[in-house]
Amino acid sequence: xxxxxxxxxxxxxxxxxxxxxxxxxxxxxxxxxxxxxxxxxxxxxxxxxxxxxxxxxxxxxxxxxxxxxxxxxxxxxxxxxxxxxxxxxxxxxxxxxxxxxxxxxxxxxxxxxxxxxxxxxxxxxxxxxxxxxxxxxxxxxxxxxxxxxxxxxxxxxxxxxxxxxxxxxxxxxxxxxxxxxxxxxxxxxxxxxxxxxxxxxxxxxxxxxxxxxxxx
Numbered sequence: 058x059x060x061x062x063x064x065x066x067x068x069x070x071x072x073x074x075x076x077x078x079x080x081x082x083x084x085x086x087x088x089x090x091x092x093x094x095x096x097x098x099x100x101x102x103x104x105x106x107x108x109x110x111x112x113x114x115x116x117x118x119x120x121x122x123x124x125x126x127x128x129x130x131x132x133x134x135x136x137x138x139x140x141x142x143x144x145x146x147x148x149x150x151x152x153x154x155x156x157x158x159x160x161x162x163x164x165x166x167x168x169x170x171x172x173x174x175x176x177x178x179x180x181x182x183x184x185x186x187x188x189x190x191x192x193x194x195x196x197x198x199x200x201x202x203x204x205x206x207x208x209x210x211x212x213x214x215x216x217x218x219x220x221x222x223x224x225x226x227x228x229x230x231x232x233x234x235x236x237x238x239x240x241x242x243x244x245x246x247x248x249x250x251x252x253x254x255x256x257x258x259x260x261x262x263x264x265x266x267x268x269x270x271x272x273x
Contacts (some may be wrong), residue, residue, distance in 0.1 A: 060086065062085060062087075062088045063084075064120070065084040065087060065088070066080045066081050066083075067080075068140065068210030069083060069084060069145075070224065072144070072145060072147065074094055074143045074144035075142055075144070075145065075236060078141070078142060078143075079172075083137075083140050083141070083142060086140055087136055087137060087140060088202055090136050094132050094133065097132055097169055098128070098129050098132055098192065099177070100169040100170045101125065101128050101129070101132075101169070101170065101172070102115070102119060102125065103169050103170065104170040104171060104172040104190070104192075105118060105119075105122060105124070105125050105172055106118065107172075108140050108172040108174065108192055109122070109172070109174060110170070111204060114177060123156070123157035123158070123159060123173075123176055124157070124159065124172070124173030124174060124176040125173070125176075125177075126153060126157060126165075127153045127154075127156075127157045127159035127161060127173060127176060128161075128171055128173060130149050130150060130152065130153035131153065131161045131163065131165070131167065131204075133149060134146035134147070134149040134150045134163035135163050135164070135165070135167070137149070137163070138163040138164050146163035146164075147162075147254070149163065150162065150163050153211065157176060157177070157241045158176065158177040158178055158179075159176040159177070159178075159179045160179065160180045160181070161179075162181060162182055162183040162185070164183040165181050165182065165183060165184070165185045165186075165187070165214075166185070166186045166187065167181075167186075167187045168187060168188045168189035168190075168191070168219070169189050169190075170189055170190045170191075171187065171191055171193075172191070172192045172193070173193050173194075173224045174192065174194050175190075175194060175195040175225075176193070176195055176215060176221060177195045177196070178195055178196040178197075179193060179194075179196065179197050179198075180193060180197070180198045180199065181199050181214075182199055182200050182201055182214035183213070183214065183215045184201075184211075184212045184213050184232060185199045185215060185217070186214075186215075186216040186217065186218075187199075187212035187216075187217045188218045188219035188220075188221065188238065189219045189220075190219055190220045191217055191219070191220070191221050191222075191223075192221075192222045192223070193223050194223065194224050194225040194227075194244075195225045195226075196225045196226040196227075197223050197224075197225065197226070197227050197228075197229075198227070198228045198230075199215050199217065199229050200214060200228065200229075200230050201212055201213035201214055201230060201231070201232070202230045202231040202232075202249060211232060212232035212233075213231070213232045214230075214231075214232060215229045215230065215231060215232070215234040215235065215236065215248075216234070216236070217229075217236045218235070218236055218237050218238035218239070218240065218254065219238045219239070220238055220239045221236050221237075221238065221239070221240050221241070221242070222240075222241045222242070223236075223242040224241075224242065224243050224244040225239035225244045225245075226244045226245040226246075227242045227243065227244060227245065227246045227247075227248070228246070228247050228248070229242065229246075229248045229249075230248070230249050231249050231250075233251070234248060234249060234250060234251055235251040235252070236248075236251070236252045237251075237252050237253045237254030237255065237256060238254045238255075239254055239255045240252050240253075240254060240255065240256045240257065240258070241256075241257045241258070241264075242258050243257070243258060243260055244259075244260065245260045245262070246258050246259065246260045247260075
């Protein structure tokens with residue numbers, strides 16, 4: 058482990074973005090957190106195995122399922138972000154983004170037992186807060202109502218409570234938007250206001266049926 062810590066210190070010292078960092082202190086603090094990061098990743102793995110019927114084999118699932126890969130990269134990037142390391146955390150999460158289509162800002166706050174199912178097109182913004190035992194599907198956006206620079210230092214993204222499920226295509230925006238615990242947000246829902254705990258929100262689209270039989 059000491060060798061890995063030394064390698065991280067050397068990597069930080071070579072980064073132009075981290076010239077003002079205390080390289081040895083950052084590397085030491087990061088590796089002090091490895092047991093906690095490992096525990097978080099194990100809990101995320103448990104959420105994957107418990108929540109995905111297609112995940113039959115642990116080892117294959119951990120390697121092949123993109124949501125778990127993106128979460129693990131986020132956990133490490135988030136720790137470096139908390140330690141004040143510039144640029145490198147974003148490089149890590151953008152690598153995961155390029156590999157999986159899952160875009161998680163390293164500054165987001167995410168609890169334990171997160172499960173991302175499929176995940177392609179998922180976006181989690183910088184000031185988003187996500188509780189424990191949350192399940193997110195593909196195409197979910199947890200974003201900001203405004204991208205104006207004047208809001209860069211305020212909470213712009215929603216807060217998601219514990220035990221929440223958000224289905225594909227749902228968009229939840231705004232720093233004052235809170236999704237109460239044990240709520241279910243259906244597919245393609247658009248939300249900019251808060252939801253009480255134990256609430257189900259769904260989008261009801263209108264389906265049209267057209268007779269397509271050929272005219273003889």
